Amino acid sequence: MQYHRNGFKPGNYQIPDEVRKPYPNPPVTDLPSEVDVLIVGCGPAGLTMARQMAEFSDITTCIVDLEPGPLLFGRADGISCRTMEIMEAFNSSEMVVKETYQLRQNAFWEPDSDHPENIKRTHKISDARIGLSEFTHGIVNQARLHELLLEGMKHSVTALEPHYCRKLLELDLDSNLTQDLDAHPITATFERVDAGQAGKQETIKARYVVGTDGARSIVRRSLGIELKGDSANKAWGVMDVLVVTDFPDIRVKSFIQSKDHGAVMLIPREGGYLVRMYVELDLLEKGQRAASVKLTEKDIIAKMQRIYHPYTVDVKEVAWWSIYEVGQRVAERFDDRPLDADENQIPRAFVAGDACHTHSPKGGWGLNTSLPDTFNLGWKMAAVLQGRSHPKLLQTYSPERRKVAEQLIDADRQLSRLVATQPSAKQLAGDQRKTNTTDIEAFMARQNGFVAGTAIGYYPSYICTGQANQELATGFNIGQRFHSAIAVRVADGRPQHLGHLVKADGRWRIFLFGNQQNPADASSDTAKLIDFLAEDAASPVLKYTPKSADIDSVIDVYAVFQQQDLAIEDMPDYLWPAKGKYGLRDYEKVFHAEEGNDIFEQRGVDRASGCMVVVRPDQHVANILPLNAHGELAAFFDEFMLPQR
Numbered sequence: 202m203q204y205h206r207n208g209f210k211p212g213n214y215q216i217p218d219e220v221r222k223p224y225p226n227p228p229v230t231d232l233p234s235e236v237d238v239l240i241v242g243c244g245p246a247g248l249t250m251a252r253q254m255a256e257f258s259d260i261t262t263c264i265v266d267l268e269p270g271p272l273l274f275g276r277a278d279g280i281s282c283r284t285m286e287i288m289e290a291f292n293s294s295e296m297v298v299k300e301t302y303q304l305r306q307n308a309f310w311e312p313d314s315d316h317p318e319n320i321k322r323t324h325k326i327s328d329a330r331i332g333l334s335e336f337t338h339g340i341v342n343q344a345r346l347h348e349l350l351l352e353g354m355k356h357s358v359t360a361l362e363p364h365y366c367r368k369l370l371e372l373d374l375d376s377n378l379t380q381d382l383d384a385h386p387i388t389a390t391f392e393r394v395d396a397g398q399a400g401k402q403e404t405i406k407a408r409y410v411v412g413t414d415g416a417r418s419i420v421r422r423s424l425g426i427e428l429k430g431d432s433a434n435k436a437w438g439v440m441d442v443l444v445v446t447d448f449p450d451i452r453v454k455s456f457i458q459s460k461d462h463g464a465v466m467l468i469p470r471e472g473g474y475l476v477r478m479y480v481e482l483d484l485l486e487k488g489q490r491a492a493s494v495k496l497t498e499k500d501i502i503a504k505m506q507r508i509y510h511p512y513t514v515d516v517k518e519v520a521w522w523s524i525y526e527v528g529q530r531v532a533e534r535f536d537d538r539p540l541d542a543d544e545n546q547i548p549r550a551f552v553a554g555d556a557c558h559t560h561s562p563k564g565g566w567g568l569n570t571s572l573p574d575t576f577n578l579g580w581k582m583a584a585v586l587q588g589r590s591h592p593k594l595l596q597t598y599s600p601e602r603r604k605v606a607e608q609l610i611d612a613d614r615q616l617s618r619l620v621a622t623q624p625s626a627k628q629l630a631g632d633q634r635k636t637n638t639t640d641i642e643a644f645m646a647r648q649n650g651f652v653a654g655t656a657i658g659y660y661p662s663y664i665c666t667g668q669a670n671q672e673l674a675t676g677f678n679i680g681q682r683f684h685s686a687i688a689v690r691v692a693d694g695r696p697q698h699l700g701h702l703v704k705a706d707g708r709w710r711i712f713l714f715g716n717q718q719n720p721a722d723a724s725s726d727t728a729k730l731i732d733f734l735a736e737d738a739a740s741p742v743l744k745y746t747p748k749s750a751d752i753d754s755v756i757d758v759y760a761v762f763q764q765q766d767l768a769i770e771d772m773p774d775y776l777w778p779a780k781g782k783y784g785l786r787d788y789e790k791v792f793h794a795e796e797g798n799d800i801f802e803q804r805g806v807d808r809a810s811g812c813m814v815v816v817r818p819d820q821h822v823a824n825i826l827p828l829n830a831h832g833e834l835a836a837f838f839d840e841f842m843l844p845q846r
Contacts, residue, residue, distance in 0.1 A: 246554030253579030283654025301339030
């Protein structure tokens with residue numbers, strides 16, 4: 202798709218440039234007085250949290266933002282493979298795939314050894330993330346991603362929409378009520394900032410609060426949570442621009458280092474014409490903020506043009522620009538529990554996204570770490586609020602996501618140093634080692650799984666266990682996301698990405714990978730496991746599914762077999778169950794390996810033994826068990842699930 206040919210216009214890219222218009226700001230309506238979940242901030246973390254909560258009709262949610270309406274101009278642009286997988290869980294990946302610019306190559310430019318005042322391409326390489334996911338790393342306006350999340354909220358069973366024009370004045374957490382899980386211990390006071398109602402105060406009480414209100418988070422400060430790490434010492438300019446240029450790699454992600462004028466990182470944007478430029482500026486003085494640097498977009502353009510010499514870059518339009526500082530900080534904790542809290546204390550307030558980790562935007566990690574923060578938290582909060590899981594489940598959010606944030610900060614510190622040509626304050630103080638584009642290439646190769654989001658994993662815990670059985674399925678790493686692969690649906694012969702079955706609906710999944718025994722044989726390991734799940738009183742499916750609900754409403758079971766001559770009518774009823782008010786049969790739970798594209802080979806599943814792969818509602822692998830480990834499967838869910846009436 203191509204757009205922005207005659208100037209940048211925000212909005213729905215499915216509408217032609219000539220008639221596309223920004224969305225009008227929505228009307229301002231009164232806040233509810235009491236909710237289950239209060240979300241402060243409509244960035245990617247906040248909207249992802251709201252999008253998950255919107256799926257549950259029995260949970261009341263309110264999301265509040267200071268701005269008068271949805272974001273129009275994107276700040277983040279990169280959409281990692283893992284973020285694309287999460288958007289698929291929200292049934293929105295097709296539009297993102299259609300509209301994004303797909304990153305397929307990287308180009309590297311350095312000073313020409315014969316004429317060092319000029320830059321010269323050293324080489325091009327394929328993007329290191331290709332093959333890590335069925336999706337490709339892409340570039341799209343952050344506002345467009347927000348729009349897709351907002352549309353999903355609006356069209357959900359709860360018809361959830363944000364409340365704009367609210368400034369959070371005060372957040373109070375009543376410590377006497379936090380361990381009463383039926384209480385509403387959070388009191389938030391907001392001030393209206395819309396015309397005609399400016400200054401009016403509103404109060405809302407909540408059972409839980411999630412602060413996704415950015416790097417200067419009021420929620421974080423109200424909870425007394427400190428950011429730890431390095432302060433900024435380096436400034437960069439960033440611009441989304443429409444240009445006319447003779448630079449040959451304008452549509453290729455490029456790392457450009459000049460001899461005397463600094464560096465540029467170029468990111469092609471969606472639509473075929475727009476590009477983003479990260480332009481290296483000067484050191485900041487001690488205590489100086491980027492906002493105080495007296496530069497304009499013209500200064501950034503002039504600096505960028507000197508770096509590109511001998512090529513000309515004629516900027517025709519600046520769609521958006523900013524100056525930011527490079528600093529890496531992470532919150533000491535991601536919830537309201539003190540660091541020395543009792544191990545049984547249940548958290549009631551959380552921070553996510555930029556509210557708990559800040560860094561430079563060059564790696565595209567901001568949105569792609571913020572969005573998975575609340576994808577991790579959302580299902581846990583829903584399970585606790587619905588009485589399906591023990592509240593201790595909420596304790597797992599902070600250690601799981603803080604580990605990722607620490608990895609992010611370390612990677613961003615390395616990349617910021619490698620991309621820059623001018624030394625940082627620390628380098629001036631001692632280490633002035635010079636880097637070049639070869640170092641950047643090596644870094645990207647080392648970090649390709651982290652950059653893609655596909656290698657991110659969680660510490661062992663009661664919801665990330667079974668490491669002793671990892672050899673049964675070496676390609677489904679416990680703690681990492683379930684790496685999708687294609688299998689063929691038995692009922693109709695359709696190839697299906699199994700990872701796309703794990704939607705953001707709060708359900709657990711169990712994938713049964715059969716061994717070489719005939720699954721239609723009642724004596725086979727698979728048949729015995731299915732009998733256990735369907736009939737045994739210890740079955741977690743029976744124990745934790747309400748009597749009136751569909752059999753797969755809490756734990757959804759799929760079977761994948763090696764044998765290709767299977768018929769759906771020969772499978773146990775449990776694998777094609779009757780559901781809904783009419784008892785319609787579900788024909789989409791049984792699969793076989795695709796000939797020539799065998800999932801057992803691709804994911805290292807032991808053909809002789811087979812296995813169970815237990816997948817969390819956030820798509821991460823929680824456990825791997827042998828097919829005959831019925832008791833261990835029951836014990837796994839018994840650790841945190843609550844029996845249903």
